[in-house]
Amino acid sequence: MNHVAFIPQARTLMGPGPSDVHPEVLTAMARPTIGHLDPQFIQLMDDLKRKLQWAFQTKNTLTLPVSAPGSAGMEACFANLVSPGDKVLVCQNGVFGGRMAENVTRLGGELILLQSDWGRAIDPEHVASMLKAHPDTKIVAFVHAETSTGVCSDAKAICDIAAAAGCLTIVDCVTSLGGIPVALDDWGADAAYSGSQKCLSCAPGLSPLSMSDRAIEVIKNRTVPVASWFLDMNLVMGYWGANTTRAYHHTAPINALYGLHQSLVLLEQEGLEAAWRRHMHHHMGLRAGLEAMGLTFVVPEEERLPQLNLVSVPEGVDEARVRQRLLNEFNLEIGAGLGVFAGKVWRIGLMGYASRRENVLLCVSALESVLADMGAPITQGQALSATMSALA
Amino acid sequence: MNHVAFIPQARTLMGPGPSDVHPEVLTAMARPTIGHLDPQFIQLMDDLKRKLQWAFQTKNTLTLPVSAPGSAGMEACFANLVSPGDKVLVCQNGVFGGRMAENVTRLGGELILLQSDWGRAIDPEHVASMLKAHPDTKIVAFVHAETSTGVCSDAKAICDIAAAAGCLTIVDCVTSLGGIPVALDDWGADAAYSGSQKCLSCAPGLSPLSMSDRAIEVIKNRTVPVASWFLDMNLVMGYWGANTTRAYHHTAPINALYGLHQSLVLLEQEGLEAAWRRHMHHHMGLRAGLEAMGLTFVVPEEERLPQLNLVSVPEGVDEARVRQRLLNEFNLEIGAGLGVFAGKVWRIGLMGYASRRENVLLCVSALESVLADMGAPITQGQALSATMSALA
Numbered sequence: 001m002n003h004v005a006f007i008p009q010a011r012t013l014m015g016p017g018p019s020d021v022h023p024e025v026l027t028a029m030a031r032p033t034i035g036h037l038d039p040q041f042i043q044l045m046d047d048l049k050r051k052l053q054w055a056f057q058t059k060n061t062l063t064l065p066v067s068a069p070g071s072a073g074m075e076a077c078f079a080n081l082v083s084p085g086d087k088v089l090v091c092q093n094g095v096f097g098g099r100m101a102e103n104v105t106r107l108g109g110e111l112i113l114l115q116s117d118w119g120r121a122i123d124p125e126h127v128a129s130m131l132k133a134h135p136d137t138k139i140v141a142f143v144h145a146e147t148s149t150g151v152c153s154d155a156k157a158i159c160d161i162a163a164a165a166g167c168l169t170i171v172d173c174v175t176s177l178g179g180i181p182v183a184l185d186d187w188g189a190d191a192a193y194s195g196s197q198k199c200l201s202c203a204p205g206l207s208p209l210s211m212s213d214r215a216i217e218v219i220k221n222r223t224v225p226v227a228s229w230f231l232d233m234n235l236v237m238g239y240w241g242a243n244t245t246r247a248y249h250h251t252a253p254i255n256a257l258y259g260l261h262q263s264l265v266l267l268e269q270e271g272l273e274a275a276w277r278r279h280m281h282h283h284m285g286l287r288a289g290l291e292a293m294g295l296t297f298v299v300p301e302e303e304r305l306p307q308l309n310l311v312s313v314p315e316g317v318d319e320a321r322v323r324q325r326l327l328n329e330f331n332l333e334i335g336a337g338l339g340v341f342a343g344k345v346w347r348i349g350l351m352g353y354a355s356r357r358e359n360v361l362l363c364v365s366a367l368e369s370v371l372a373d374m375g376a377p378i379t380q381g382q383a384l385s386a387t388m389s390a391l392a
Numbered sequence: 393m394n395h396v397a398f399i400p401q402a403r404t405l406m407g408p409g410p411s412d413v414h415p416e417v418l419t420a421m422a423r424p425t426i427g428h429l430d431p432q433f434i435q436l437m438d439d440l441k442r443k444l445q446w447a448f449q450t451k452n453t454l455t456l457p458v459s460a461p462g463s464a465g466m467e468a469c470f471a472n473l474v475s476p477g478d479k480v481l482v483c484q485n486g487v488f489g490g491r492m493a494e495n496v497t498r499l500g501g502e503l504i505l506l507q508s509d510w511g512r513a514i515d516p517e518h519v520a521s522m523l524k525a526h527p528d529t530k531i532v533a534f535v536h537a538e539t540s541t542g543v544c545s546d547a548k549a550i551c552d553i554a555a556a557a558g559c560l561t562i563v564d565c566v567t568s569l570g571g572i573p574v575a576l577d578d579w580g581a582d583a584a585y586s587g588s589q590k591c592l593s594c595a596p597g598l599s600p601l602s603m604s605d606r607a608i609e610v611i612k613n614r615t616v617p618v619a620s621w622f623l624d625m626n627l628v629m630g631y632w633g634a635n636t637t638r639a640y641h642h643t644a645p646i647n648a649l650y651g652l653h654q655s656l657v658l659l660e661q662e663g664l665e666a667a668w669r670r671h672m673h674h675h676m677g678l679r680a681g682l683e684a685m686g687l688t689f690v691v692p693e694e695e696r697l698p699q700l701n702l703v704s705v706p707e708g709v710d711e712a713r714v715r716q717r718l719l720n721e722f723n724l725e726i727g728a729g730l731g732v733f734a735g736k737v738w739r740i741g742l743m744g745y746a747s748r749r750e751n752v753l754l755c756v757s758a759l760e761s762v763l764a765d766m767g768a769p770i771t772q773g774q775a776l777s778a779t780m781s782a783l784a
């Protein structure tokens with residue numbers, strides 16, 4: 001055991017998250033810790049709520065950051081809204097739909113699983129027919145932006161169908177918030193959660209969450225208490241709620257919340273629409289470079305997430321070796337495939353502060369250099385100029 | 393909504409936590425974020441495990457920081473070890489015993505509640521007689537250092553009695569770890585959790601946790617899955633476990649873990665025994681000053697925590713006004729009483745980096761000045777010299 005500080009070699013984070021954290025967010029996290037009931041901190045909490053409402057495009061009163069990573073935000077939604085015996089339709093087209101299904105069964109809900117192809121969006125018509133077959137379904141849950149596959153599903157269409165069937169909706173916005181339009185009120189979504197470490201340019205560890213008044217009613221009228229004391233929104237609201245006297249629930253992660261606040265300040269300064277345009281712009285640059293090399297995208301264009309790119313590994317290439325060389329020789333992290341895509345794809349993230357010109361140029365150049373060196377069947381010498389044209 | 397950074401006025405944190413965070417911990421949290429599967433990060437995790445084993449004085453393989461505050465650490469212990477129908481004896485002598493009881497009932501356990509006076513230690517004989525009356529009890533849970541009352545219970549004695557009755561033990565070490573001796577293997581404790589923001593000088597948000605092999609066996613042999621996916625140790629171990637290939641579970645709070653690592657580096661540099669002595673030394677200084685003013689301690693001397701001091705509010709004094717003035721005029725935070733002690737006591741913390749000479753001197757001087765100005769019945773003019781003598 002060595003009693004020395006850990007000084008990490010910095011990386012460029014272009015995997016599925018965490019993505020590059022903005023330097024001002026890092027600075028914010030190092031500010032002096034204050035108490036979780038300090039009047040200054042209460043003001044910060046109020047401001048955080050307003051900023052998250054803005055980012056989620058919602059007026060939901062219950063909008064706050066859960067004091068734990070995105071998986072806990074997911075669990076907060078299910079643990080509060082699912083009572084034992086409730087029928088829950090989970091739409092699965094990747095890893096995170098599977099995690100939702102796990103939540104339902106562990107909480108004693110009755111799982112109805114809509115299984116859909118990985119790498120493709122959820123078909124709203126499929127949701128409609130499943131709900132017709134299971135008319136007593138209480139909740140429809142789906143992933144807006146599947147981090148495991150880089151696919152965007154039509155949140156508004158699915159929420160509309162669920163609402164027409166009298167169901168609540170739970171929407172995973174972990175990878176979408178800040179990168180592509182998220183509009184909870186327009187969608188009519190009842191519960192949504194995100195993560196701090198994707199398109200918000202913040203460090204991992206927090207999960208922004210929002211719930212509609214309809215969801216709050218369901219929680220307040222539960223007959224079986226929420227299994228999790230830590231995530232029980234009845235209690236969490238007492239600390240994050242509108243009252244000026246905040247009831248102590250748990251000790252908030254003060255410095256992490258400084259970071260999230262700063263990331264939302266940066267997002268405000270940029271503007272939501274500008275941030276969405278930036279994510280699309282750099283995606284187009286990356287795409288131009290990769291396609292100039294002859295690499296192909298897995299997801300059909302109209303279902304693609306600009307912030308998370310699923311790229312096919314060329315025939316005969318050891319994909320893990322490529323990632324290892326990018327990390328060792330370029331300090332560049334890209335992601336591996338998961339589930340059915342394991343070993344077959346790379347996941348290249350352009351999320352938050354990682355979605356910028358220099359990252360696209362680095363990734364295209366480094367990938368071309370490594371693939372060429374490994375004798376992969378790619379077209380050489382055109383990628384960088386194609387990227388620069390697309391980014392011009 | 394103002395789009396400006398949040399720059400907090402720094403405080404001296406002498407409440408029940410968060411306590412002052414060491415400047416080097418703040419610096420560590422601002423280091424560049426790297427991926428949660430980066431080889432550098434895997435090394436950091438291994439080092440963190442070793443350091444936590446050392447701090448907890450245990451060889452337990454399952455020793456890791458839960459990615460959420462202490463309340464989630466508590467919940468991790470109960471959610472993993474309690475199966476529906478299990479009889480759990482919870483010893484309550486303050487707020488956190490009550491939270492344990494909440495966990496048991498929410499998880500479907502059968503609660504046996506040992507209610508004991510707030511402000512006093514749990515009597516091991518009382519535990520023994522309860523276990524005699526409930527011979528089929530599976531788990532005994534208690535708080536080593538009650539943050540709500542400043543009381544230390546005899547962990548070894550209670551663990552011995554529980555073990556003799558064939559019970560597992562869950563021990564809350566939130567406020568004890570790093571401040572007074574914690575020795576899981578010597579106690580024979582099966583599960584223990586702590587918090588980063590007390591005597592470890594770190595920011596809030598993480599919960600160091602350790603479980604014995606006996607506890608792991610119980611978790612592995614559960615017939616009902618753990619209700620919480622996020623806290624299921626079967627899965628968490630896959631990421632934090634001994635394998636070199638780490639299975640992705642959730643995204644670790646990278647920068648918060650940098651902070652915890654640095655706080656443990658500082659604890660190693662100081663030494664555990666030296667840290668315990670430092671906490672006792674500054675407690676004696678605070679005590680000398682407060683007693684010189686005529687203030688009294690609530691908890692009997694042999695049950696007192698040096699790091700958390702429960703001090704009676706003098707007759708006729710508005711305790712909330714005193715705390716408010718300390719905060720506004722001295723940037724000094726002390727804590728209020730909870731539960732049966734609400735309005736009657738202050739909780740003065742001397743935890744981690746907050747347990748140092750200048751804090752004791754500030755607190756004694758500031759409290760004397762405010763109380764004198766408010767016309768409280770105290771002896772004036774002797775507190776500071778009494779403190780300095782005790783600290784000499």
